[in-house]
Amino acid sequence: MPVLPGAEPYRREGGGVGVLLCHGFTGSPQSLRPWAQRLAERGLTVALPLLPGHGTRWQDLQITGWQDWYAEVDRELRALRERCDQVFAAGLSMGGALALRLAAKHGQEVAGVLVVNPANQVHGLLARTLPVSRHLVRTVPGITGDIAKEGAVEVGYDRVPLHAAHSLRTFLRQVDGDLPQVTQPLLLMRSRQDRTVPAADSARVLSRVSSTDVTEVVLEHSRHVATLDHDADRIVEESLGFIDRIATGDGEEGTTGG
Structure with missing residues (x-):
């Protein structure tokens, strides 16, 4: 099945510091490509894979599951570790949950974690009825495109x-149980206006990780897909500062900031 235009994976070779970026549920690498490209421009080795079942048609996602999505990013992390001295895991929404699980499972093989509006649970009536409703209804309306910036478009289902x-x-329930195993430095960036993942999810992540070096950044001008929104430059700047500080062993522990 052909990949949707713009949804192709993105990889660039750079120096000894690598970053694995994970996109969100029903989305594609397109939502993180500007972030990935800016990191690559600074000499980092970057991998942004297309998760199984994504980037083509929703029917392909129907026959995949979390084991497939996690296995893909796990392979990418192992490949980066073979050619980089340090590797950071990053992600948006479900991609943030994937990055956190990589950190929990791989320990010090992951130097640090960067997440934007990380998902921690499926909310609302749908979550409670999924065990039954998935056998009665095939699909519901999509969740992509939660962006404040005029003209910005997310490629997804x-x-x-x-x-x-x-x-x-x-x-997400499994990841929540894994969070106490996350000990790496953590940069969590969340949107004030997110209409897809509530602030409670970020709060839950922050309350359960065991990391002592934690920085929270509130993105005032963006919705859920902040990587394509008004705060995209802020995300890049915070990411580069965080990676540089951790990779060089410089600076003090993180803070909570607006």
């Missing part, structure tokens, strides 16, 4: 297959 949503629900 306009339908959410409920079998995949049920798998996401299962995965």
Whole structure:
């Protein structure tokens, strides 16, 4: 099945510091490509894979599950570790949950974690009915495109297959249980105006990780897909500062800031 224009994976070779970026549920690498490109321009080695079932048609997502999505980023992390001295895991929304699980499972093989509006659970009535409704209804309307910036478009699906949503629900519950195993430095960036993932999810992540070096950044001008929104430059700047500080062993522990 052909990949949607713009949804192709992105990889660039750079120096000894690598960054693995993970996109969100029903989205594609397109949502993180500007972030990835800016990191690559600064000499970092960057990998931004296309998760199985994504970037083509929603029917392909229907037949995949969290094990497939996690296995893909796990392979990418191992490949980066073979050619980089240090590797950071990063992600948006579900991609943030994938990055956190990589940190929990790989320990010091992950130097630090950067997440934007990380998902921690599936919310609302849909979450409670998924075990049954996924057998009765194939899809519900899509969740992509939560962007404040005029003209910005996210490449993703306009339908959410409920079998995949049920798998996401299962995965997020597992990640929540894994969070105390996350000890690496953490940069968490969250949007004040997010209409897709509530601030409670970021608060839950911050309350459960064991990291002592934690920086929280509030993005005042963006919605959920902040990497394509008004705060995209802020995300890049915060990321580069965080990676430089951790990779060089410089600076003090993180702070909470607006």
